[in-house]
Amino acid sequence: MRVLIVDDHPIIVAGCSAMLADEGDMEVVDARDAETGLAAFIEHQPDVAVVDIAMPGVSGLELARRILAHDPAARIVVFSMNDDPIFAARAIEAGAKGYVTKNDDPWLLVKAVREVAGGGVFLMPKIANRLAFDRNASSANPIATLTPREAEILRMLGAGLGMAEIAEATQVSYKTIANSCSIMKRKLGARTPMELMRIALEQKLA
Template identity: 70%
Template sequence: MRVLIVDDHPIIVSGCAAILAAEGDIESRDAGDADSGLAAFLDWRPDVTVVDINLPGASGFELTRRILRHDAQARVVVFSMNDDPIFAARAIEAGARGYVAKNDDPFLLLKALREVAAGGLFLMPRMANRLAFDKTLADPLAGLSARELEILRMLGKGLSLSEIAEAAHVSYKTIANSCSLLKRKLGARTPMDLVRIAIEQRLS
């Protein structure tokens, strides 16, 4: 089995490569950003591609879509620091066939690779249950107010918090508080995650 790892964290890449090499029947290569990841995919045509969400150049979701535009049968597993099911929902939406959180047992990635390579899907049971029963995950923006949607849209357009506060005619503190609430609602950890979500949801 040939596995391409697209991740910009050398320690993660070397750890994954070591686990895969120990299997004996897996060959791996790696790339550090979305552009080189797509180029490596097109050149090598791996059986499974492992993609991080936060990549230089474009998100892992966007890379997944680009890969699938070139090969609709491509098998992608998203391997991310984000363990909130909302990110798994976005990964599946983008066309990934598996999602593994980096803070889980690292050997789950190996299990995911084998299942996806065999034509299956892989999600942790707790994530699968949330995706099946929590309808808000199908539309991650469903629980946002009109103001929150507008703030998210402006973040996606590259406006700073100060600029958003000025445009909305409210205080900086109000916008900062709204962003903190947005992060909780959307499972984001950083303001950049909010920007990526706005772009992924085509709000910008």
């Protein structure tokens, strides 16, 4: 089984690679950002891609969408620091088949990779339970009103990117980004791009 890991933290990549390689039947390749991650996916055609959400520039959720645009049958596990069920829901909406947090038992990643490689899906029990039973709390979070693309743009605003930079990174027009920002302002009650940036930081998107 071939596994691609896309994460910008060398220590995490090294640790995950060693853990998966110790399984004996897994070959691991890695990349450090979305651009090289997509190239590695095309070149190596992994059975499973493990992608981090928070990376410089384009996020793991956008990378997941690009991978699936290239190969609709791709099997993707999102590996994130964030255990908020909203982010898990966003990952599933983006086409991921699994979601694992980095602050939990690392062997859950092995379990997720095997489950997804076999055609299944994997959500950590505590996140699955919160998605199922905590819908009111999720809907109270303003981020829940955003589309996956809007959430990605908000994250990039929080990271300090301008609208022209976001347009280039997401491969859409400046006008599309500007329109999305206007829609987000209405949804989130913000008046300026700086207020959108503040919301992104408060919600720990960046």
